Amino acid sequence: MIAQLPTSQPWYLIGLPGSGKSKVGRILGATLRVPHIDIDAEIERTSGKSISEIFSGEGEAAFRQQEAKAILATAGQPGVFSLGGGCVETPEVRDFLRDQTVIWIEAHQRELLARVSRNTRRPLLVDNPEQKLLDLTERRSPLYREVATCTAQSTSGPPDEVVRQILRQLLEWDFVSVRGTHRYNAITGSGVSELLAGYIPADATKALLVVPDALANQASHIESILRGAGLGVHVFVHRDGETAKDLETLSRAWDMLGEARIGRRDLVVTFGGGVSTDLGGFVAATWLRGVPVIHLPTTLLAMVDASIGGKTGIDTPAGKNLVGAFYDPLAVLVDLDSLVTLPQSEYTAGLAEVIKTGLIEDPEILRIIEDNPRIGDVAWAASEGMDTVAEIVQRSIAVKARIVSADRLEGGLRETLNYGHTMGHAIERAENYGMRHGEAVAIGCIFAAHLGVELGLINAETAHKHELLFESVGLPTRYRGNLSVLMEGLATDKKARQGKLRFVLLSAGTHPAVQEVTNDTVVRVATLLEMEER
Numbered sequence: 001m002i003a004q005l006p007t008s009q010p011w012y013l014i015g016l017p018g019s020g021k022s023k024v025g026r027i028l029g030a031t032l033r034v035p036h037i038d039i040d041a042e043i044e045r046t047s048g049k050s051i052s053e054i055f056s057g058e059g060e061a062a063f064r065q066q067e068a069k070a071i072l073a074t075a076g077q078p079g080v081f082s083l084g085g086g087c088v089e090t091p092e093v094r095d096f097l098r099d100q101t102v103i104w105i106e107a108h109q110r111e112l113l114a115r116v117s118r119n120t121r122r123p124l125l126v127d128n129p130e131q132k133l134l135d136l137t138e139r140r141s142p143l144y145r146e147v148a149t150c151t152a153q154s155t156s157g158p159p160d161e162v163v164r165q166i167l168r169q170l171l172e173w174d175f176v177s178v179r180g181t182h183r184y185n186a187i188t189g190s191g192v193s194e195l196l197a198g199y200i201p202a203d204a205t206k207a208l209l210v211v212p213d214a215l216a217n218q219a220s221h222i223e224s225i226l227r228g229a230g231l232g233v234h235v236f237v238h239r240d241g242e243t244a245k246d247l248e249t250l251s252r253a254w255d256m257l258g259e260a261r262i263g264r265r266d267l268v269v270t271f272g273g274g275v276s277t278d279l280g281g282f283v284a285a286t287w288l289r290g291v292p293v294i295h296l297p298t299t300l301l302a303m304v305d306a307s308i309g310g311k312t313g314i315d316t317p318a319g320k321n322l323v324g325a326f327y328d329p330l331a332v333l334v335d336l337d338s339l340v341t342l343p344q345s346e347y348t349a350g351l352a353e354v355i356k357t358g359l360i361e362d363p364e365i366l367r368i369i370e371d372n373p374r375i376g377d378v379a380w381a382a383s384e385g386m387d388t389v390a391e392i393v394q395r396s397i398a399v400k401a402r403i404v405s406a407d408r409l410e411g412g413l414r415e416t417l418n419y420g421h422t423m424g425h426a427i428e429r430a431e432n433y434g435m436r437h438g439e440a441v442a443i444g445c446i447f448a449a450h451l452g453v454e455l456g457l458i459n460a461e462t463a464h465k466h467e468l469l470f471e472s473v474g475l476p477t478r479y480r481g482n483l484s485v486l487m488e489g490l491a492t493d494k495k496a497r498q499g500k501l502r503f504v505l506l507s508a509g510t511h512p513a514v515q516e517v518t519n520d521t522v523v524r525v526a527t528l529l530e531m532e533e534r
């Protein structure tokens with residue numbers, strides 16, 4: 001079901017005491033950039049009395065009247081409103097809620113009891129809370145059900161999980177919170193770029209919009225959102241493709257920032273693939289030693305990989321991504337509508353990173369790919385398959401978010417995201433970057449899997465599964481070239497230490513890890529896979 005955003009109408013949270021309405025409401029409001037109002041707190045504020053005082057001094061009936069008045073007064077107001085647990089017992093409130101977007105947060109008795117016993121402010125639960133909660137559940141559950149548009153389950157997990165359930169049900173969106181130098185949201189779904197205005201820092205007056213040539217027309221929508229929010233917008237259009245990650249382009253962007261007098265409180269927005277997020281992110285990181293940046297990734301690769309985790313940078317004659325900075329964005333808005341214009345070849349290349357993510361961390365991604373034979377077709381992905389693609393994109397982002405949150409500066413764990421990249425980079429280098437990164441990664445993952453078989457870490461069936469997965473979405477599985485050139489490339493890999501090659505390898509029953517592999521083993525597997533051109 002697709003509901004209207006609470007930027008144009010209210011969303012109401014209902015549920016028993018302890019279900020988490022206030023906490024969830026706060027996170028939901030902050031994610032969607034709308035106000036969050038707790039009606040109980042609002043009544044306390046306007047009456048100057050606590051809820052307990054109103055109950056004991058004026059009685060429950062008087063409180064319910066005040067509550068109904070406060071709720072009805074919110075009609076048509078944008079925002080997320082957390083309502084008191086008993087409001088549904090007032091018929092007037094139920095009548096009102098029936099026509100609204102209402103989210104019932106349901107929680108297990110045990111969970112509710114644990115939470116309410118930590119809070120002594122609940123007037124209806126003072127004596128024998130266990131029995132009282134049971135009574136309330138029995139009486140109110142049918143009333144909640146009657147007015148609810150959707151139901152979210154609150155468990156002992158973090159409240160973010162409840163927010164995710166709500167976003168999925170009402171908007172088919174998802175979000176994940178990433179921990180970097182600060183926490184930021186990555187929100188995924190069709191139409192999420194509409195949230196851009198809400199994420200603009202309150203004191204920004206200008207923005208630099210970084211876009212590739214191919215998206216210059218499409219970017220006018222983003223430009224008008226920024227202008228609509230009152231910003232002066234300067235559009236920086238760069239060449240398509242990797243060559244834009246160079247010093248000359250960077251220098252032109254700095255010039256534009258200077259001419260536009262972009263200040264430290266202003267904003268950089270990127271709208272494009274990984275080249276735009278890397279370049280625009282680095283522009284933001286370096287201008288005035290850092291101005292806020294929001295990424296709107298438009299390729300599958302940028303959605304699941306480049307926009308998350310704060311790596312930014314450019315290429316130099318000495319190699320790719322050698323100059324850069326870790327610089328976290330304010331937010332990442334992954335609008336799946338961008339898939340509509342994405343060329344098939346770019347989509348296929350992005351799927352390599354998605355499959356890689358499934359292989360290292362999330363087998364559910366692999367199951368979805370196996371179960372959906374059309375998943376490799378971008379036209380399907382951008383239309384009837386969008387829900388399915390949303391699921392694999394969200395799962396991939398969640399894995400990357402979890403890993404970079406635990407290891408922002410790539411001290412160890414983050415290296416596992418480089419599964420398939422060691423041989424992948426060597427192939428890209430050997431091909432003078434004429435082969436797509438995703439294609440090289442697909443071959444690199446298959447190579448790593450065969451290394452794993454050779455070292456007894458995984459079985460041959462797993463390596464075969466790698467091949468079937470990549471093949472099923474139209475990615476290559478084999479490479480033929482000059483083995484000694486590949487070996488030279490491997491030696492320059494940043495994971496190599498003291499001349500020893502190191503690969504990320506899968507290992508049955510445990511997490512992937514970086515392992516030293518001898519040159520002999522690499523050559524043996526390369527020979528087995530007939531990589532040497534004859």
Ligand code: NAD
Nearest residue numbers: 212214240241273274275298299301305306311338341342
């Ligand atoms: P890209 O940004 O060059 O985009 C590919 C092409 O698609 C470009 O021509 C672009 O203009 C076009 N395009 C983008 N979105 C489109 C859309 N929706 N419709 C039509 N055309 C569209 O390439 P990429 O594959 O997205 O990114 C590759 C870059 O990402 C590399 O430079 C790589 O180093 C970087 N990267 C960075 C990280 C990181 O963590 N920072 C991770 C992975 C990759």
